[in-house]
Amino acid sequence: MATSDDARSVVERWYTALAAGDIDGVVAGFHSDVMASVIGSTPVSGRFEGRDAFLAGTLGVVFESLDPEQIRFAKSWSIFAVDGPRVVGLMTGDAVAKNGRPYDSIYCQLFTIGDGQIVEYLEFVDIVVVEAALFDNPLTRPSEPQRAPMSITHLVER
Numbered sequence: 001m002a003t004s005d006d007a008r009s010v011v012e013r014w015y016t017a018l019a020a021g022d023i024d025g026v027v028a029g030f031h032s033d034v035m036a037s038v039i040g041s042t043p044v045s046g047r048f049e050g051r052d053a054f055l056a057g058t059l060g061v062v063f064e065s066l067d068p069e070q071i072r073f074a075k076s077w078s079i080f081a082v083d084g085p086r087v088v089g090l091m092t093g094d095a096v097a098k099n100g101r102p103y104d105s106i107y108c109q110l111f112t113i114g115d116g117q118i119v120e121y122l123e124f125v126d127i128v129v130v131e132a133a134l135f136d137n138p139l140t141r142p143s144e145p146q147r148a149p150m151s152i153t154h155l156v157e158r
Helices: 004-020 023-028 051-065 127-135
Strands: 030-038 046-049 072-083 086-094 105-114 117-124
Touching (some): 004 086, 023 051
Parallel strands (some): 030 117
Antiparallel strands (some): 086 105, 105 117
């Protein structure tokens, strides 16, 4: 079982790899038998059993849909809670999809760590952004007053 310090360091390494664009490091962070879930009802949402299924069903689709020259995942991130092997993180990222639409997202991610790797992963992300940028489905909000864009910068500034 991972201690809180071990779990934190695994997730810190994963965010650092993601921020550096080190895809091999990101993939290596996931255990081969990871149980990964992306909340929502998009084509990349669902529960995936195993790293290969997760890569094929979510990560591979996302990275294939984005302009590799304009990806900045883990632009800012912060670990908010650690309890034994469980870690909660918040992350921002921005990119441009190959269709020209922005893919600017805020993520809440829950990790469970075992044997130095991520063995369970749960992600919450704005599914409207996913649909518009990755699948050219420009979902819109109901008519309402204009609001300022959401930001978590004040929460994750280091």
